[in-house]
Amino acid sequence: GQNIDQPTEMTATEGAIVQINCTYQTSGFNGLFWYQQHAGEAPTFLSYNVLDGLEEKGRFSSFLSRSKGYSYLLLKELQMKDSASYLCAVRIPPGGSYIPTFGRGTSLIFHP
Amino acid sequence: GAGVSQSPRYKVAKRGQDVALRCDPISGHVSLFWYQQALGQGPEFLTYFQNEAQLDKSGLPSDRFFAERPEGSVSTLKIQRTQQEDSAVYLCASSPREGGTYGYTFGSGTRLTVV
Numbered sequence: 348g349q350n351i352d353q354p355t356e357m358t359a360t361e362g363a364i365v366q367i368n369c370t371y372q373t374s375g376f377n378g379l380f381w382y383q384q385h386a387g388e389a390p391t392f393l394s395y396n397v398l399d400g401l402e403e404k405g406r407f408s409s410f411l412s413r414s415k416g417y418s419y420l421l422l423k424e425l426q427m428k429d430s431a432s433y434l435c436a437v438r439i440p441p442g443g444s445y446i447p448t449f450g451r452g453t454s455l456i457f458h459p
Numbered sequence: 460g461a462g463v464s465q466s467p468r469y470k471v472a473k474r475g476q477d478v479a480l481r482c483d484p485i486s487g488h489v490s491l492f493w494y495q496q497a498l499g500q501g502p503e504f505l506t507y508f509q510n511e512a513q514l515d516k517s518g519l520p521s522d523r524f525f526a527e528r529p530e531g532s533v534s535t536l537k538i539q540r541t542q543q544e545d546s547a548v549y550l551c552a553s554s555p556r557e558g559g560t561y562g563y564t565f566g567s568g569t570r571l572t573v574v
Contacts, residue, residue, distance in 0.1 A: 392562030449501035
């Protein structure tokens with residue numbers, strides 16, 4: 348089966364930096380996505396990695412190592428509005444269909 | 460439309476009742492996915508369409524679940540004889556085509572509660 352692991356919960360403070368890790372063991376690989384999901388809302392696209400390395404986009408960066416089956420999402424200068432669940436998804440191409448398979452999500456909780 | 464639209468936003472069904480959930484994808488998007496998301500979990504894949512063709516339905520949990528997209532645009536997910544374990548948020552997502560570097564656009568989901 349497909350296995351995508353990420354921590355259930357992480358805590359942070361405003362202005363800090365947090366790194367959310369994702370490891371995967373899948374039958375195939377055609378890219379890794381990070382999504383942000385606020386409570387009761389739709390997941391929204393943050394980043395996409397298909398080659399090894401770091402992709403930077405403003406306060407958010409995403410890293411991929413295909414040989415290690417590993418990715419992380421780095422959030423800098425944290426703001427209260429970043430309190431959400433962060434979903435790692437691997438696109439798996441079985442039989443020509445490209446289907447994103449999601450991890451369970453990491454809830455980012457702020458400490459006052 | 461500007462985004463993926465799902466209706467109804469909330470649905471309460473009595474156990475044993477049939478329900479139909481609608482998804483209007485972004486106009487022109489070829490690929491359409493249905494996911495089921497339980498509370499505190501990530502979205503679980505249900506089924507995938509490319510235009511009107513249902514290419515993968517391996518995630519449908521039982522034969523009570525049925526999905527269609529007859530004209531390659533709007534899709535309906537039907538659940539027959541609903542049970543309490545069907546209570547979840549049902550998300551629809553679309554993308555311009557297979558593969559590519561773009562993300563998938565999700566609708567806000569339908570929250571189904573079976574009582």
